[in-house]
Amino acid sequence: MSSTPACPSTTPAAQGSAADPLLRGIRLSQAALFLRGTPAALRQLASLDLTPDLLGGRPVLLEAVRIAGRFPSLRIIVDHLPFGEPLPPGALRQAAARRNLCAKISHLPRRRGVEVILDPAFYQSLLDPLLDAFGQERLISGSHWPVSDRTALCLAAFDILKPISAAKAGGRTRASSGRMRLPSTVRCGSRAEAARHSLAASRPLLS
Numbered sequence: 530m531s532s533t534p535a536c537p538s539t540t541p542a543a544q545g546s547a548a549d550p551l552l553r554g555i556r557l558s559q560a561a562l563f564l565r566g567t568p569a570a571l572r573q574l575a576s577l578d579l580t581p582d583l584l585g586g587r588p589v590l591l592e593a594v595r596i597a598g599r600f601p602s603l604r605i606i607v608d609h610l611p612f613g614e615p616l617p618p619g620a621l622r623q624a625a626a627r628r629n630l631c632a633k634i635s636h637l638p639r640r641r642g643v644e645v646i647l648d649p650a651f652y653q654s655l656l657d658p659l660l661d662a663f664g665q666e667r668l669i670s671g672s673h674w675p676v677s678d679r680t681a682l683c684l685a686a687f688d689i690l691k692p693i694s695a696a697k698a699g700g701r702t703r704a705s706s707g708r709m710r711l712p713s714t715v716r717c718g719s720r721a722e723a724a725r726h727s728l729a730a731s732r733p734l735l736s
Contacts, residue, residue, distance in 0.1 A: 554606070559585030562592055571596065575603040582606040582633065587614050590624060597627035604629050609636040609673060611655040621662040632663050635671035637689055638681035645681040649692045656693060 555574065561567060562583070574581055583589050583605065593607045607624075610632050624630050634656070639646050646652075659668060670690055672683035 554580035557581050559589045571600050580604045582608050584608050587612045590620050594623045597630040606631045606633050608633050625662040631667040633669050633671050635673040637686045
């Protein structure tokens with residue numbers, strides 16, 4: 530869904546993303562947020578209805594809150610939640626107040642020893658704060674493939690999320706019935722397949 534230019538202010542990269550229906554934004558590292566040309570690049574992304582998705586783990590969330598406040602017309606995605614370390618106090622409360630700030634759940638499977646934990650109940654304490662902060666319209670899901678293969682196969686995250694999303698859709702998060710929209714079959718054996726999978730899977734967590 531995104532490209533990663535050498536410099537975030539590279540105009541052709543942003544224009545190319547706008548012209549290609551499969552590329553809907555530009556991925557930025559936390560370090561790129563402090564480059565001189567970044568504010569102009571972010572304004573350009575907003576004008577093209579494109580999205581920066583931000584890498585950097587725990588520290589990037591508060592930077593994302595700051596940027597969302599400075600550029601209220603810019604849709605922003607924070608990548609690879611839930612992080613492996615606790616968030617700064619109040620970070621989710623601040624993120625919740627920025628309606629243009631979204632989060633991607635793509636760092637989900639955890640291990641206990643050598644075993645991947647597949648019980649959805651284990652993940653409730655990680656996911657409930659995100660659902661409460663961002664709501665169903667500001668959360669998307671993704672596999673983080675191929676990096677996620679270090680912990681579990683890419684389908685494991687969706688096997689964990691499907692019953693949770695179904696329960697939320699039928700409970701307090703949404704009164705009407707709903708399911709996470711996922712492809713029925715996903716192959717992650719190549720980058721081309723992963724790109725198609727990412728595009729299909731990166732949709733609202735609850736719909």
